[in-house]
Amino acid sequence: MNPASPKRSAIRVVVVDDSDICCEVLTEQLEADGDIQVVGTAHNGRTALARLAATKPDVVTVDLNMPGMNGLALIEAIMVDDPRPILVVTGLDAKDRDLAVAATARGALELVNKARAQDEQASAALRASVRRLATVAVNRVTPTASQPVMGSTWPTPHAADQPYTPIVGFGSSAGGPQALFEILTALPSDLPAAIAITHHLPADFGSAFARLLRSQVHFDVEVAHEPIVPSPGLLVLAPGGMDLVLEAGSLRAHRPATTALLCPSVDVLLTSLAAAPGAHVGVVLSGLGLDGSAGLAAMLAAGKLTIVQHRASAAVWGMPRAALPSALEVLDTAAIGDAIVRWVRERARLRGHR
Structure with missing residues (x-):
């Protein structure tokens, strides 16, 4: 049962999925314990970027198969413009899993399978991932000069x-x-x-x-x-x-x-x-x-x-x-x-x- 209102310190999440039903299910699953608040939803990458700029969420959940700017392109844009923790919520077939793993090479931090509305175990795992990622500071990756910390004195070969x-x-x-x-x-x-x-x-x-x-x-x-x-x-x-x-x-x-x-x-x-x-x-x-x-x-x-x-x-x-x-x-x-x-x-x- 959803609480009447989330706590002030609730983890703020934007849900990105091209399906209205999936957005509704994910919102219900995420908000079930009262410590997570869905502050926005989006059905494609372009709309998602606007939602992120307006709400500054702690975590973003992303579906990969979307029209227009798909999930992979969205992840790349987030990591370039305003890095933040990204959780990919994916389907169960091999093609979906291939795309999900590819998303980790673009900047997504974790992967979870989409859960049916009544799957309490999978819903709990989804919330656990969001709570874990909400504590993570994501760096904007930039090249830097190599910096040896111990004088680069390598071990003598045996x-x-x-x-x-x-x-x-x-x-x-x-x-x-x-x-x-x-x-x-x-x-x-x-x-x-x-x-x-x-x-x-x-x-x-x-x-x-x-x-x-x-x-x-x-x-x-x-x-x-x-x-x-x-x-x-x-x-x-x-x-x-x-x-x-x-x-x-x-x-x-x-x-x-x-x-x-x-x-x-x-x-x-x-x-x-x-x-x-x-x-x-x-x-x-x-x-x-x-x-x-x-x-x-x-x-x-x-x-x-x-x-x-x-x-x-x-x-x-x-x-x-x-x-x-x-x-x-x-x-x-x-x-x-x-x-x-x-x-x-x-x-x-x-x-x-x-």
């Missing part, structure tokens, strides 16, 4: 690492795909390293994320349904709802601990890279929370290269800020790629490969 293919482990969450795709598309196809990615996504969007990567990058993208031996030019993901670890020389999917809050866990991947032989690299990109800080600390202690995305190029500074004490390098996205190439090629020469 002889024991030489037979092993280096693995570059990326961890990201809200706002991370923008940086991730910029880095991956700039890396050379002959990079003498494997890549492992842990990006926070709902489990049912994992396949869509893999499809997007295959369409955008020049690496071979594999999902670790079975153990995969890392090799140069290979990019590995965990299946949806699973963690990714380096274990016994292979990248493998593991079921997360029952107490895990986030999956796939960045800490789990980076901690496994820290414990394994090889000149591995840990990179923490834009995201909410603390995930990745413990794993990057373990990699630093183990003599691996540790990199954190610079604040000026990170849409959300939470994860990079938490990992900052363990970063040998704090770099913008363009410079992250350069550092990775330099590190792995130097160690490839030590292994006698050219």
Whole structure:
């Protein structure tokens, strides 16, 4: 039952969807507990921009399939003109999920499935996402000069690492795909390293994320349904709802601990890279929370290269800020790629490969 009036401190939301019925359902679901107020609705991107300018909401929910300026174009415009947290509310078929994952590379911070009017569990998840995003400060992403924080004194190569293919482990969450795709598309196809990615996504969007990567990058993208031996030019993901670890020389999917809050866990991947032989690299990109800080600390202690995305190029500074004490390098996205190439090629020469 909706309260008669929202609280003064209610979270302010603009709902963007071309369907009147969807706008009504979303409004009812969002306002059910009284701490969220829908301050405007819009049926296309152009109208949405006017609503945002007039109401200055804390969070925007966006449907992607709209006439005129669609959801992807709207997200790009918001992130350029007036960045704020964007939650994509999407349909359930594969095409919708592909578009939703693409939206995270444009600036959307989280994804949820559209819930039926009487689906209380899904409605509660929608409100939880809005509450979480309302606390997030979204940065206008701007390029900046690279800024090493520890003098760029890289670890001395270990002889024991030489037979092993280096693995570059990326961890990201809200706002991370923008940086991730910029880095991956700039890396050379002959990079003498494997890549492992842990990006926070709902489990049912994992396949869509893999499809997007295959369409955008020049690496071979594999999902670790079975153990995969890392090799140069290979990019590995965990299946949806699973963690990714380096274990016994292979990248493998593991079921997360029952107490895990986030999956796939960045800490789990980076901690496994820290414990394994090889000149591995840990990179923490834009995201909410603390995930990745413990794993990057373990990699630093183990003599691996540790990199954190610079604040000026990170849409959300939470994860990079938490990992900052363990970063040998704090770099913008363009410079992250350069550092990775330099590190792995130097160690490839030590292994006698050219």
